[in-house]
Amino acid sequence: MADTALPAVRRERLRIAIQKKGRLGEPARALLSACGLAWRETPDRLFCHADNAPVDLLLVRDDDIPRLLLEGHCEWGIVGRNVLGEQLARVREQGAEPAVREERALGFGGCRLSIAVPTALPWNGVADLAGQRIATSHPALLRAWLAERGIAAGVVTLSGSVEIAPGLGQADAVCDLVSSGATLAANRLRPVEDLLASEAVLAVGAAPLDPAREATASTLRRRIDCVLRARDRRLLVFRARRDALPGLMSLLTDVEAPTVCPTEDGDSVSLQALWHGQMPWQRLEALERAGARGLMVLPVERMLA
Ligand code: ATP
Numbered sequence: 001m002a003d004t005a006l007p008a009v010r011r012e013r014l015r016i017a018i019q020k021k022g023r024l025g026e027p028a029r030a031l032l033s034a035c036g037l038a039w040r041e042t043p044d045r046l047f048c049h050a051d052n053a054p055v056d057l058l059l060v061r062d063d064d065i066p067r068l069l070l071e072g073h074c075e076w077g078i079v080g081r082n083v084l085g086e087q088l089a090r091v092r093e094q095g096a097e098p099a100v101r102e103e104r105a106l107g108f109g110g111c112r113l114s115i116a117v118p119t120a121l122p123w124n125g126v127a128d129l130a131g132q133r134i135a136t137s138h139p140a141l142l143r144a145w146l147a148e149r150g151i152a153a154g155v156v157t158l159s160g161s162v163e164i165a166p167g168l169g170q171a172d173a174v175c176d177l178v179s180s181g182a183t184l185a186a187n188r189l190r191p192v193e194d195l196l197a198s199e200a201v202l203a204v205g206a207a208p209l210d211p212a213r214e215a216t217a218s219t220l221r222r223r224i225d226c227v228l229r230a231r232d233r234r235l236l237v238f239r240a241r242r243d244a245l246p247g248l249m250s251l252l253t254d255v256e257a258p259t260v261c262p263t264e265d266g267d268s269v270s271l272q273a274l275w276h277g278q279m280p281w282q283r284l285e286a287l288e289r290a291g292a293r294g295l296m297v298l299p300v301e302r303m304l305a
């Protein structure tokens with residue numbers, strides 16, 4: 001029987017919003033390109049098609065990404081947990097449950113949303129914030145945090161340059177993003193409480209996807225896994241005489257998946273192991289002293305489970 005009764009499956013394209021410029025723009029592009037997507041950007045276009053997959057990219061301001069997801073203009077977004085959390089907290093303040101969630105952390109754009117107070121003032125704990133004015137561009141997250149602790153404080157909403165507010169007399173404290181703390185220190189502020197540990201996340205709409213988009217999403221999800229698993233991993237490869245093996249293995253108790261393979265001559269073996277982070281020189285030198293030869297430390301690009 002002909003399958004004309006089946007609905008035609010249109011090649012619906014998965015729409016992914018990323019930050020056009022700014023701190024998350026380049027790492028988000030690098031992640032998608034490591035997942036095999038290729039696309040061309042033109043400076044004035046906010047929309048571009050991937051050349052080799054049913055995916056469209058929306059290049060926007062980070063603050064717009066949660067709304068684009070909430071309104072169904074895109075299915076995925078790469079955005080800071082702080083920006084996502086703020087917009088979702090605003091929806092909750094309206095008494096609604098947002099139909100967008102964080103699916104996974106992506107391991108870049110790390111920072112903290114922290115309360116900071118003037119360095120010159122003493123700090124005895126969160127109760128010191130009662131009756132103070134706190135400047136922030138994350139008012140909903142701050143209100144929720146204050147409410148949980150039963151602290152009545154004023155929230156001064158600013159869209160940027162939050163850290164100069166105490167110096168200008170607009171506020172007594174700030175609630176702002178911190179990474180190194182240098183900007184706070186330059187404004188004579190010090191972080192005292194963390195509201196949120198943030199990083200870039202994959203945010204997704206809660207509505208189920210149509211089959212075509214779901215197929216694209218599940219391929220990409222798996223590729224993201226493979227790329228993130230490989231991130232920061234190194235492959236250690238070397239040869240050694242068989243009789244050096246016990247000594248070498250005692251130096252490799254903390255590596256992942258050490259594998260020993262015999263070589264043609266039978267007297268020696270080749271070894272490989274995974275390492276997380278930078279390989280310390282001392283470790284390589286100790287392996288060399290224990291008989292490792294032809295040592296190589298190689299970057300790992302992708303790791304399939
Ligand atoms: P846009 O023009 O897209 O609105 P923006 O100026 O609001 O950009 P960026 O400064 O590019 O935003 O920061 C984007 C995100 O990078 C932040 O929301 C946060 O998740 C993350 N981030 C990481 N470190 C920091 C930091 N030290 N200060 C601010 N944001 C940081």
Ligand code: ZN
Binds near residue numbers: 061062063
């Ligand atoms: Zn922004």
